[in-house]
Amino acid sequence: xxxxxxxxxxxxxxxxxxxxxxxxxxxxxxxxxxxxxxxxxxxxxxxxxxxxxxxxxxxxxxxxxxxxxxxxxxxxxxxxxxxxxxxxxxxxxxxxxxxxxxxxxxxxxxxxxxxxxxxxxxxxxxxxxxxxxxxxxxxxxxxxxxxxxxxxxxxxxxxxxxxxxxxxxxxxxxxxxxxxxxxxxxxxxxxxxxxxxxxxxxxxxxxxxxxxxxxxxxxxxxxxxxxxxxxxxxxxxxxxxxxxxxxxxxxxxxxxxxxxxxxxxx
Amino acid sequence: xxxxxxxxxxxxxxxxxxxxxxxxxxxxxxxxxxxxxxxxxxxxxxxxxxxxxxxxxxxxxxxxxxxxxxxxxxxxxxxxxxxxxxxxxxxxxxxxxxxxxxxxxxxxxxxxxxxxxxxxxxxxxxxxxxxxxxxxxxxxxxxxxxxxxxxxxxxxxxxxxxxxxxxxxxxxxxxxxxxxxxxxxxxxxxxxxxxxxxxxxxxxxxxxxxxxxxxxxxxxxxxxxxxxxxxxxxxxxxxxxxxxxxxxxxxxxxxxxxxxxxxxxxxxxxxxxxxxxxxxxxx
Numbered sequence: 233x234x235x236x237x238x239x240x241x242x243x244x245x246x247x248x249x250x251x252x253x254x255x256x257x258x259x260x261x262x263x264x265x266x267x268x269x270x271x272x273x274x275x276x277x278x279x280x281x282x283x284x285x286x287x288x289x290x291x292x293x294x295x296x297x298x299x300x301x302x303x304x305x306x307x308x309x310x311x312x313x314x315x316x317x318x319x320x321x322x323x324x325x326x327x328x329x330x331x332x333x334x335x336x337x338x339x340x341x342x343x344x345x346x347x348x349x350x351x352x353x354x355x356x357x358x359x360x361x362x363x364x365x366x367x368x369x370x371x372x373x374x375x376x377x378x379x380x381x382x383x384x385x386x387x388x389x390x391x392x393x394x395x396x397x398x399x400x401x402x403x404x405x406x407x408x409x410x411x412x413x414x415x416x417x418x419x420x421x422x423x424x425x426x427x428x429x430x431x432x433x434x435x436x437x438x439x440x441x442x443x444x445x446x447x448x449x450x451x452x453x454x455x456x457x458x459x460x461x462x463x464x465x466x467x468x469x470x471x472x473x474x475x476x477x478x479x480x481x482x483x484x485x486x487x488x489x490x491x492x493x494x495x496x497x498x
Numbered sequence: 499x500x501x502x503x504x505x506x507x508x509x510x511x512x513x514x515x516x517x518x519x520x521x522x523x524x525x526x527x528x529x530x531x532x533x534x535x536x537x538x539x540x541x542x543x544x545x546x547x548x549x550x551x552x553x554x555x556x557x558x559x560x561x562x563x564x565x566x567x568x569x570x571x572x573x574x575x576x577x578x579x580x581x582x583x584x585x586x587x588x589x590x591x592x593x594x595x596x597x598x599x600x601x602x603x604x605x606x607x608x609x610x611x612x613x614x615x616x617x618x619x620x621x622x623x624x625x626x627x628x629x630x631x632x633x634x635x636x637x638x639x640x641x642x643x644x645x646x647x648x649x650x651x652x653x654x655x656x657x658x659x660x661x662x663x664x665x666x667x668x669x670x671x672x673x674x675x676x677x678x679x680x681x682x683x684x685x686x687x688x689x690x691x692x693x694x695x696x697x698x699x700x701x702x703x704x705x706x707x708x709x710x711x712x713x714x715x716x717x718x719x720x721x722x723x724x725x726x727x728x729x730x731x732x733x734x735x736x737x738x739x740x741x742x743x744x745x746x747x748x749x750x751x752x753x754x755x756x757x758x759x760x761x762x763x764x765x766x767x768x769x770x771x772x773x774x775x776x777x778x779x780x781x
Contacts, residue, residue: 234692435610
């Protein structure tokens with residue numbers, strides 16, 4: 233290793249550290265301000281308390297928006313995994329020319345700027361007279377995450393040997409039995425990963441939600457509304473809790489992915 | 499008989515699934531595009547074909563200027579992300595050893611962490627009495643707090659870079675990580691200098707990942723309307739913010755739709771162009 237290479241290596245290590253620190257700075261500050269008070273821009277080090285967390289129970293609006301987000305997230309998971317699985321299976325098994333078109337259409341909302349997906353659904357719902365509600369938000373989120381769910385499940389289906397399903401049919405399994413006893417156990421992990429990812433994305437989706445939400449609020453929308461008056465400590469506390477939840481979900485996804493990769497190797 | 503039922507049931511599902519995506523993706527897109535040719539009449543939408551919206555876009559300088567400015571803003575964000583993200587991805591792929599997946603995970607987690615919160619906290623970092631100004635003051639580098647960071651374009655750029663940076667690191671890392679180290683060693687054995695090895699071996703292999711990441715960053719920066727609304731102030735408004743305001747207070751959906759159509763048109767051209775360029779490179 234030359235000296236020049238060594239220098240660039242350390243420079244890059246430094247940059248990486250800097251980037252990671254910068255990415256976490258806003259997050260760490262939020263967690264910090266949920267515990268400590270500031271006065272005239274100075275941190276009061278003796279003001280540590282976890283009271284905001286216990287007080288959160290009385291913040292009806294925040295709790296309601298959190299529940300709404302969980303509702304939207306869960307429904308999005310169910311819809312996107314069911315529809316995503318169906319499309320992935322169709323794409324994998326059919327030989328027609330339509331399937332490339334299908335993939336293209338599924339990827340459209342994911343590739344376009346989110347503002348376009350949001351406002352085209354808004355206009356569509358107005359034209360057919362569907363009032364805006366949490367359910368229209370679910371539709372928007374489902375369409376947005378569908379491409380990712382579809383791709384994850386499809387990647388898994390493509391690793392399976394075609395003889396797997398054929399032998400199930402040869403042994404007399406009906407379509408439903410073959411799906412339930414043969415296909416499903418084999419692709420279970422990819423469904424879980426896709427679902428967790430869909431949930432994590434839905435939990436934080438703001439740009440599409442802003443167009444499709446009616447009088448209810450999801451959690452990011454509540455934050456957006458609270459921003460004008462500034463965040464209370466309870467809001468910071470709710471943020472910390474959600475951050476813990478999302479990091480947990482991402483770590484869970486990563487663990488499942490790395491485990492399942494090992495299993496393929498052996 | 500059974501196979502006939504099977505055939506029909508499967509084709510019915512196919513039809514249903516196609517109807518589903520046609521109704522939820524294609525028809526909304528179509529209705530949005532057709533709205534761009536309508537006009538408003540008080541609080542009603544006049545469903546008659548007219549090119550008035552597009553005319554207004556090209557006649558009124560504000561819109562074109564904002565659009566061009568937003569494109570430059572998105573390009574600045576993209577190139578800043580490349581400059582910061584590429585070395586990080588390169589470091590992870592080549593030098594981070596057994597820590598590379600751990601660091602990668604650390605870069606992925608912020609991607610899923612509340613978007614609004616990041617913007618909000620950037621306000622208290624960049625602001626007049628924010629963290630940066632305080633640190634600079636404490637170090638006696640400045641006497642008065644700088645106003646350079648908040649309520650302008652710079653704030654939008656910095657915030658977007660911080661939000662979108664992982665999107666460029668991850669795909670670039672994935673394609674750089676595929677390079678077996680013996681290929682790089684072979685290039686050295688054949689007499690390559692480090693820079694040559696980078697230019698002729700490493701960079702071309704990592705290029706597709708970099709392109710995918712850059713496109714994502716560019717398109718998301720181009721269409722963003724929340725960041726400029728929250729940190730941009732009055733001078734930092736972008737094209738996305740104008741589109742959004744037409745759906746909110748201004749209540750001119752057709753005009754907003756036509757502005758968004760232009761955005762869509764430009765994004766489609768960019769995606770198609772890069773797709774073409776990367777394919778050409780491959781062959």
